[in-house]
Amino acid sequence: MGDYSEISARLAALSDAELVTVLQAATVGRPGLWAVRAVLDELAGVGDAPTSGDVSPATEIGTAHDQGSGGGASGQVGAGSAVPVVPVHPAGIPASSAPGGYSSGGVPTFESVRDKVEQRFGTAQGMDELDRQTPAGRSADEQWEARRKAARERLDQIRKSVHGNDNS
Structure with a gap:
């Protein structure tokens, strides 16, 4: 293991909504963390759970973690951060819709269907x-x-x- 104090400090500086978004991105594609992902989705208001005032439902989750650099979490010198950079839209500014009228999950938006x-x-x-x-x-x-x-x-x-x- 390496020294994760810098990562911990960066995570501690995030708001709750931003931290949930980063953790959601970090748990994508990790079947062993399905329970953590379910709790994060509930906190973020995904599905039938009610949304809290701090979480913006229009926030898109980036896929920078899927473009892995191959071994960034090894803790070696110069290997980079184990936590990927995830774009988080500031509160009050709506996230732009994905190009082509589809959400990041591949679902057509209501506006594109209406058009x-x-x-x-x-x-x-x-x-x-x-x-x-x-x-x-x-x-x-x-x-x-x-x-x-x-x-x-x-x-x-x-x-x-x-x-x-x-x-x-």
Whole structure:
């Protein structure tokens, strides 16, 4: 083991929310620390647990720890810090959404889904308007109206014949 006083001092200087975020990042991909991760997730408000005022649910967890330098935790001289640098957004400043409309977990954001639906709806309305302005579109509308008129006339004939049979 090495001297971890510098790491301990850095961790002690963090706020509770920042420390939870750093510890969450440090426990990702470590099955032996699943219980610690579950407690950290509960503290951070992940899942069904209520969030406290100190934890920002929009805080993204960086993946700098997954890009390991290979042996940073060995305690050797010049090996670097065992605790990865994790970007933490200051309180009150919302974290920017991930590029492409997806969260860091790969889930589409509500805004991106809404934008896609609105875009498709607008495209469908525009195509309908353009289609009705073409000769083929006008012809189809005229045919529809002619069929509707013929169906109404036939229905009126059937009703008259049924009412004529009731009087006899």
